[in-house]
Amino acid sequence: MNVFKLLSRSSKAAPNSPSQKLPSSGAVANPQLFGHDEPAQPTQSTNKSRKRKRGLVAVTIQSPPSPAALPADLDFFGGSAGVDTELDGDDGKLTKGKKRQRKEELKDSGALENGTDVVEEEQYDVDECKKILHLHKLKIAVLEDFAPQVEESREEKKKSKKRKKEKEQKNQKKEAKRQLYPQPLTSFAHLRTRYGISRRLAENIMDQGYKLPTEVQLGALPLLLASNNHKAGQNGSTTGAESLSGEGYAGDIDLLTVAPTGSGKTIAFLIPIINALLSESKDTDSRDGPRAIVLAPTRELASQIVNEARKMAKGTAIKATLMRKGMEVVERTESELIEYGPDSPDASEHDEDASNSDNEDKAVQKKKQTPRRAELVKAAILVATPLALLNTLKRKDGTIANLPSVSHLVLDEADVLLDPLFREQTLHIWNACTNPKLRVGLWSATMGSNIENLTLSTMNTRWETLSSSKSDMPARPPLIRLVVGLKDSAIPNISHQLTYAATEQGKLLGIRQLLHPTSSSSDSTAQSTLRPPFLVFTQTISRAIALHSELLYDIPPEAGGSSRIAVLHADLSSSARDSIMTRFRRGEVWVLITTDLLARGVDFRGLNGVVNYDVPNSAAAYVHRVGRTGRAGREGGVAVTFYTQDDIPYVKLIANIIRASEKLRGVKAEDGSIKQWLIDALPTPTKRDRQQLKKRGVEARRTVKGADNKSKNRISTKSGYERKIENNRRGAMLGSKRRAEAENGGGVKEVEDGSDGSDFEGFE
Numbered sequence: 001m002n003v004f005k006l007l008s009r010s011s012k013a014a015p016n017s018p019s020q021k022l023p024s025s026g027a028v029a030n031p032q033l034f035g036h037d038e039p040a041q042p043t044q045s046t047n048k049s050r051k052r053k054r055g056l057v058a059v060t061i062q063s064p065p066s067p068a069a070l071p072a073d074l075d076f077f078g079g080s081a082g083v084d085t086e087l088d089g090d091d092g093k094l095t096k097g098k099k100r101q102r103k104e105e106l107k108d109s110g111a112l113e114n115g116t117d118v119v120e121e122e123q124y125d126v127d128e129c130k131k132i133l134h135l136h137k138l139k140i141a142v143l144e145d146f147a148p149q150v151e152e153s154r155e156e157k158k159k160s161k162k163r164k165k166e167k168e169q170k171n172q173k174k175e176a177k178r179q180l181y182p183q184p185l186t187s188f189a190h191l192r193t194r195y196g197i198s199r200r201l202a203e204n205i206m207d208q209g210y211k212l213p214t215e216v217q218l219g220a221l222p223l224l225l226a227s228n229n230h231k232a233g234q235n236g237s238t239t240g241a242e243s244l245s246g247e248g249y250a251g252d253i254d255l256l257t258v259a260p261t262g263s264g265k266t267i268a269f270l271i272p273i274i275n276a277l278l279s280e281s282k283d284t285d286s287r288d289g290p291r292a293i294v295l296a297p298t299r300e301l302a303s304q305i306v307n308e309a310r311k312m313a314k315g316t317a318i319k320a321t322l323m324r325k326g327m328e329v330v331e332r333t334e335s336e337l338i339e340y341g342p343d344s345p346d347a348s349e350h351d352e353d354a355s356n357s358d359n360e361d362k363a364v365q366k367k368k369q370t371p372r373r374a375e376l377v378k379a380a381i382l383v384a385t386p387l388a389l390l391n392t393l394k395r396k397d398g399t400i401a402n403l404p405s406v407s408h409l410v411l412d413e414a415d416v417l418l419d420p421l422f423r424e425q426t427l428h429i430w431n432a433c434t435n436p437k438l439r440v441g442l443w444s445a446t447m448g449s450n451i452e453n454l455t456l457s458t459m460n461t462r463w464e465t466l467s468s469s470k471s472d473m474p475a476r477p478p479l480i481r482l483v484v485g486l487k488d489s490a491i492p493n494i495s496h497q498l499t500y501a502a503t504e505q506g507k508l509l510g511i512r513q514l515l516h517p518t519s520s521s522s523d524s525t526a527q528s529t530l531r532p533p534f535l536v537f538t539q540t541i542s543r544a545i546a547l548h549s550e551l552l553y554d555i556p557p558e559a560g561g562s563s564r565i566a567v568l569h570a571d572l573s574s575s576a577r578d579s580i581m582t583r584f585r586r587g588e589v590w591v592l593i594t595t596d597l598l599a600r601g602v603d604f605r606g607l608n609g610v611v612n613y614d615v616p617n618s619a620a621a622y623v624h625r626v627g628r629t630g631r632a633g634r635e636g637g638v639a640v641t642f643y644t645q646d647d648i649p650y651v652k653l654i655a656n657i658i659r660a661s662e663k664l665r666g667v668k669a670e671d672g673s674i675k676q677w678l679i680d681a682l683p684t685p686t687k688r689d690r691q692q693l694k695k696r697g698v699e700a701r702r703t704v705k706g707a708d709n710k711s712k713n714r715i716s717t718k719s720g721y722e723r724k725i726e727n728n729r730r731g732a733m734l735g736s737k738r739r740a741e742a743e744n745g746g747g748v749k750e751v752e753d754g755s756d757g758s759d760f761e762g763f764e
């Protein structure tokens, strides 16, 4: 079906003809954002200074598949060239022939050579490492300062201003010293040859069709896997980890990673965890509790991570599960038991959710039918939202149970998990992980310096507390920071449109124009025409619902009508949320209206664009919202942001992000979409403005509890005058209907027109 044609009602607008390449068309050729043009890996012939160490195995970067030019059709999220599209972990099955081919590829690259685990191979020398890391815009540094950050008083601050400047200059020099240049991972084949990861894990990575590591994988995997190997080395096996000690880091580390949206952070943290769990001693008892916990801010993101983990761990003993109500993470004494019966609300929600879960989850559900002890989570990897996990850890006396079995803690979207909204819950869970060997990973596309400080102080406090009770604490690992590209910036591979709509009505006209592009508009702006599927973000749930009902009938029946547009928000039940997500991923829904619930982490591979119907409440929120398109380096995504008079105090935040993103793309300031005159004209929001915006959103659109929010949430093209006339007319008609009914003793109309008259809404 030709979606664009149906929506534009134009015979001229052929989706394949415009020069615009869409994220939904075909597989991505290169998932990397930076350093495309130059070879990622210096070859022997081009670089004579390459050092060769030990036995050499030739490792080549496999050339990415040429993008299969799929039409921009209904299979929006259908990846090709081996990138699977399904939701659950059993997808991506390969035919025997393909499996053999994959194995051959691994074999060619040395990965399966003689069945040995670690094949010693060439290493880059320091200059080569620096060059590759620089090319891919990777910066890796040790955050050495473990001392808690002491708040200075105002006076002290003034006094020390001069001193600070000098200190900063010194620090800049120091920073250069603290930089690390570990071996970059230029091919997934190195995972076996250099780090000896499990064969099955390597195959699973290949099965997903991943050919080239993205930047964050290129930098993070060597750091984390070297750390894994270091542990294994301590147990007596020989590894290549020592070779990192010069310019990289050989020991245990905690890692804080800031990398662009859609750059593949999920597998960057999952691969080392699964590998570590696989190599940990076999006799680890699953009844001890989960060994890795991944926290994510929303249920949608958490269940996506579970799916990724299941794909990566397929065929191994490592299981991943989503935290659901009624599950237990730690054994409880009889007095602490919470009883679940068949009639409990938790049980009913669990029933609804079970359709998406694995056998293990179903087993939990069965046991819950009888009112007794809930089933203990047996999976090694537990993915949860902070509140869901904390609720199960809370004891009757208000204390929180410890999680000594957990040796890996990942905070995905760490900045939001450590933001006031989730901070308390997250820190409770972090502190409950009392294992002295706990390794922590913090991941996001945006990370304020306050989050770095909070991370350091949390680590300090935790360390001090543990050391005071344990005498045999291992040495404290350093916190390493990995930054890919420009910190806190939007991805460079999408185009941005900042559109002044003046009023709320103007925004509605604007979005209708996006829904019904004319052939002329599509021709003139072929580079940045927004095509379905796309996401529409509003500030509040009620505005999302209002916009949905306003646009419900905008899609022509021949294109699927109202079933093509849906709304998703936190007030819906879990099963309704799951069902909408599934329909959107399948391409049944083309326009999904939502709140910031879907702003972070959620991966819709072939999403063509994002509409900020209401401006986001921070620069970081903009980065995350627009990052739902342009995933894994896909070109052609469009981000449209409408703003009105009410938004003017805050728009500069977004304009600056767009400018930085275009600069990253190599667009000159004068050619960019944000002109200098606009930047000059827009007011700079104060710190207080920004804080207010973040906390409350744009005041004019806030939903205030108990107040009459009708006008704020009303989204309609009709003016107040038109609505008044309409209401009057409707009232008059209702009145005359009632009078007629009273005169005829009622029921006459029912016979006449076949309706019961209860929902009569005028002649139309």
Ligand SMILES: Nc1ncnc2c1ncn2[C@@H]1O[C@H](COP(=O)(O)OP(=O)(O)OP(=O)(O)O)[C@@H](O)[C@H]1O
Pocket (backbone or CB within 6 Å): 031, 209, 210, 211, 212, 213, 214, 217, 259, 260, 261, 262, 263, 264, 265, 266, 267, 444, 445, 600, 601, 602, 603, 605, 627, 631, 632
């Ligand atoms: N090496 C790779 N090659 C191709 N595609 C990849 C690669 N690594 C990950 N991907 C794909 O990239 C997409 C984005 O990955 P992921 O969701 O992990 O991004 P992210 O960095 O966590 O994004 P966000 O910041 O929005 O959470 C996924 O569809 C994933 O399958």
